[in-house]
Amino acid sequence: MNCKILKGHEDRVWQVVWHPNGQMLASCSSDKTIKLWRLMNDEYKLIQTLDDCHKKSIRSVSFSKDGNFLASGGFDAIVGVWMFDGSVYKLIQQLEGHESEVKGVAWSADGKYLASCGRDKTVWIWDHEDLEFSCNCVLQAHDEDVKCIKWNNNILYSGSYDNSVIQYIYGEDDEWDHLQVQVNHQSTIWSIDIFNKLMLTTSADCTAKVFAIQNGNLKHIQTLQGFHKEPIYSGSFSYDGLYLALASADNKISIFKKDSIDEFGQPHFALEQIFDAFEFDVNCVAFNPKNYLLAASSDDLNIKVFNLQL
Amino acid sequence: MFSSTIKISSVSDYIVPSQECIKPLMKNVKLQLDDPSIQLKPNLIKNQNNVAKVSLQDCLACSGCVTTAETILIQTQSLEEFLSAIKKYKNPAIGISPQARASLSYVLNFTDVQMHSILQQVFQEMNVTLYDMSEYTKIAINNSIQEFKQTNIFPLLCSECPGWVCYAEKTLDESIINHMSKVKSPQQIFGKLLKNKHDYIATIMPCYDKKLEAVREENNQDVNIVLSTREIEQFVKDFIQKSNVIPQQIPLSTLAINLQEYHNSSSNNYLDYIIQSILIPNWIVKQNIRKNKDFIEITIYNEDMEQQGIFARVFGLKNIANLITQIKTKTCKYKYVEIMACPLGCLNGGGQIQIQKNTEKAIDLIPKLKEIMTTQKIQIDNQYENEQEMYLTSFKHIKNENNFQW
Numbered sequence: 177m178n179c180k181i182l183k184g185h186e187d188r189v190w191q192v193v194w195h196p197n198g199q200m201l202a203s204c205s206s207d208k209t210i211k212l213w214r215l216m217n218d219e220y221k222l223i224q225t226l227d228d229c230h231k232k233s234i235r236s237v238s239f240s241k242d243g244n245f246l247a248s249g250g251f252d253a254i255v256g257v258w259m260f261d262g263s264v265y266k267l268i269q270q271l272e273g274h275e276s277e278v279k280g281v282a283w284s285a286d287g288k289y290l291a292s293c294g295r296d297k298t299v300w301i302w303d304h305e306d307l308e309f310s311c312n313c314v315l316q317a318h319d320e321d322v323k324c325i326k327w328n329n330n331i332l333y334s335g336s337y338d339n340s341v342i343q344y345i346y347g348e349d350d351e352w353d354h355l356q357v358q359v360n361h362q363s364t365i366w367s368i369d370i371f372n373k374l375m376l377t378t379s380a381d382c383t384a385k386v387f388a389i390q391n392g393n394l395k396h397i398q399t400l401q402g403f404h405k406e407p408i409y410s411g412s413f414s415y416d417g418l419y420l421a422l423a424s425a426d427n428k429i430s431i432f433k434k435d436s437i438d439e440f441g442q443p444h445f446a447l448e449q450i451f452d453a454f455e456f457d458v459n460c461v462a463f464n465p466k467n468y469l470l471a472a473s474s475d476d477l478n479i480k481v482f483n484l485q486l
Numbered sequence: 487m488f489s490s491t492i493k494i495s496s497v498s499d500y501i502v503p504s505q506e507c508i509k510p511l512m513k514n515v516k517l518q519l520d521d522p523s524i525q526l527k528p529n530l531i532k533n534q535n536n537v538a539k540v541s542l543q544d545c546l547a548c549s550g551c552v553t554t555a556e557t558i559l560i561q562t563q564s565l566e567e568f569l570s571a572i573k574k575y576k577n578p579a580i581g582i583s584p585q586a587r588a589s590l591s592y593v594l595n596f597t598d599v600q601m602h603s604i605l606q607q608v609f610q611e612m613n614v615t616l617y618d619m620s621e622y623t624k625i626a627i628n629n630s631i632q633e634f635k636q637t638n639i640f641p642l643l644c645s646e647c648p649g650w651v652c653y654a655e656k657t658l659d660e661s662i663i664n665h666m667s668k669v670k671s672p673q674q675i676f677g678k679l680l681k682n683k684h685d686y687i688a689t690i691m692p693c694y695d696k697k698l699e700a701v702r703e704e705n706n707q708d709v710n711i712v713l714s715t716r717e718i719e720q721f722v723k724d725f726i727q728k729s730n731v732i733p734q735q736i737p738l739s740t741l742a743i744n745l746q747e748y749h750n751s752s753s754n755n756y757l758d759y760i761i762q763s764i765l766i767p768n769w770i771v772k773q774n775i776r777k778n779k780d781f782i783e784i785t786i787y788n789e790d791m792e793q794q795g796i797f798a799r800v801f802g803l804k805n806i807a808n809l810i811t812q813i814k815t816k817t818c819k820y821k822y823v824e825i826m827a828c829p830l831g832c833l834n835g836g837g838q839i840q841i842q843k844n845t846e847k848a849i850d851l852i853p854k855l856k857e858i859m860t861t862q863k864i865q866i867d868n869q870y871e872n873e874q875e876m877y878l879t880s881f882k883h884i885k886n887e888n889n890f891q892w
Contacts, residue, residue: 251499272810272811311804313804
């Protein structure tokens with residue numbers, strides 16, 4: 177398989193995400209930096225290293241939908257906000273409030289909100305006015321460490337060490353109402369991805385599940401199990417929903433392809449391939465928003481971009 | 487796979503749990519280990535005898551030794567513990583906070599005065615003397631006024647709320663901690679003063695974090711046990727059902743002032759009294775809602791409408807976070823801020839009885855509880871008195887301490 181290796185980080189690479197234009201990657205690492213890589217002539221060039229915000233590992237990074245903002249979450253309990261000034265990303269604010277390690281950051285689709293979650297069991301929602309960010313809400317619905325957050329338009333989902341997924345909706349009384357949605361995972365929820373009305377959850381129980389989001393509830397479609405022997409840290413749908421990829425602590429990446437539609441019109445996925453991708457844990461997989469390039473990052477310090485269409 | 491075992495070098499990558507919170511618990515931990523119902527998560531940071539082998543996943547997934555300690559603490563400060571302890575002491579006492587009592591009154595459908603008289607009977611039966619903690623709150627308030635008049639640190643931040651104190655100590659640096667009021671909380675003043683008369687002291691509070699406050703080292707075990715409103719609800723209900731209690735009209739006082747819209751009795755009114763202490767006749771007080779109802783700004787003007795000071799009441803973590811940003815960016819213009827970690831204040835505390843009546847929302851419930859707190863009460867003389875004694879406490883700054891032993 178055609179694969180590019182992006183070297184540069186000096187410690188484990190926690191997450192890698194695509195710029196919405198599909199031409200740039202942001203990666204974050206325990207080396208306390210964020211690196212930006214531009215795709216030019218089929219090569220990835222390191223164009224910027226952001227190292228002026230965090231004093232500890234950077235666990236999560238997220239582009240806003242228009243690409244103008246970048247957010248980062250670190251083990252120093254800080255959420256960093258960066259703005260694109262036409263040529264580079266510049267740190268504009270450090271949001272303080274979390275009590276301990278920040279595990280996830282995510283922008284809402286309209287860019288109005290930034291959410292962050294962490295080991296203090298909370299989800300924080302931040303809003304902004306004139307580029308000034310302030311806290312909109314602190315949600316304490318989980319019993320344990322919150323591992324991941326994902327927006328679906330303006331509905332937020334969070335997954336936790338308490339094995340649950342919680343959904344947050346902005347209610348009429350100016351409050352974020354929360355509701356637990358049933359995923360029935362037996363261990364930590366490590367990641368949530370959403371494509372149209374499909375949700376993909378991955379868990380330390382070594383399974384991944386696909387759900388249909390229906391009127392605010394989840395309807396279970398498929399459980400992908402028996403493929404990985406270790407926790408599945410990350411899952412990603414391709415831009416068209418035709419593929420999904422999983423990343424696991426067993427150093428492998430698996431790719432599934434939509435192969436049938438059930439009687440309710442829901443897609444089912446079948447294993448396309450599973451391969452040894454890195455020498456150590458795979459922490460993250462992310463499909464490009466425009467094509468079948470799959471970026472992944474690992475504890476072995478490397479980032480790899482696989483081209484699934486050879 | 488090198489990530490399955492965390493490397494020693496990366497230990498400092500995590501925020502150190504606050505040992506100060508754990509310390510007083512260590513003796514209790516041993517005691518509780520035989521109880522299989524308590525699940526102890528691997529506490530390797532404390533364990534120096536074992537070779538440290540934590541899987542990274544454990545470490546990332548763990549919500550911290552502090553939390554485990556807090557869980558144990560809540561279990562050691564239980565109603566069962568209280569009931570067995572009072573048998574061992576000659577002269578135990580229990581104090582109830584007005585917020586906790588309002589919650590009980592509402593749920594059991596009594597007036598606050600009736601409720602207090604019933605609780606007197608409940609505890610009398612067990613040879614426990616019941617106290618209304620309002621009087622001790624007044625001492626804390628007078629101390630606070632005195633401190634405010636003497637300080638040159640602005641803003642002065644109210645430190646009665648243990649949720650806020652824990653949060654500040656764990657996450658904020660010295661520049662903020664130095665702003666915190668040094669006055670002991672009503673609970674700790676109550677404990678300190680009654681220690682001379684009673685050999686065992688309990689409190690009923692709207693808040694679980696008050697348990698953490700009671701075991702802080704500087705508080706010297708003045709208060710032996712803290713029960714939340716929720717924990718005693720069923721016990722009081724059962725007592726009322728079993729025994730023939732007769733609600734009585736007894737004189738009961740309140741610190742709530744309901745005269746002005748800016749007054750807020752959900753917590754202990756520090757701000758109202760501090761403002762009152764500096765007001766001069768003909769001065770004007772204006773209230774301004776910032777962002778939401780839990781972030782209130784109160785400005786005082788003299789008779790010529792010249793501004794004489796801005797104060798704030800800040801409830802809930804999100805508003806606290808925004809206040810801290812103001813202080814850090816040096817844009818905070820307040821002289822005194824009453825801070826409480828719970829949205830809507832202590833009446834909505836985490837230890838209060840959860841209301842299931844028609845899925846009533848907190849925002850609708852709190853005004854009713856405020857009403858209960860003020861009706862049929864004698865207004866405590868709210869003239870400020872220069873207290874002879876200041877009851878002071880201390881805070882720690884534990885954010886950057888490296889407590890790892892291995």
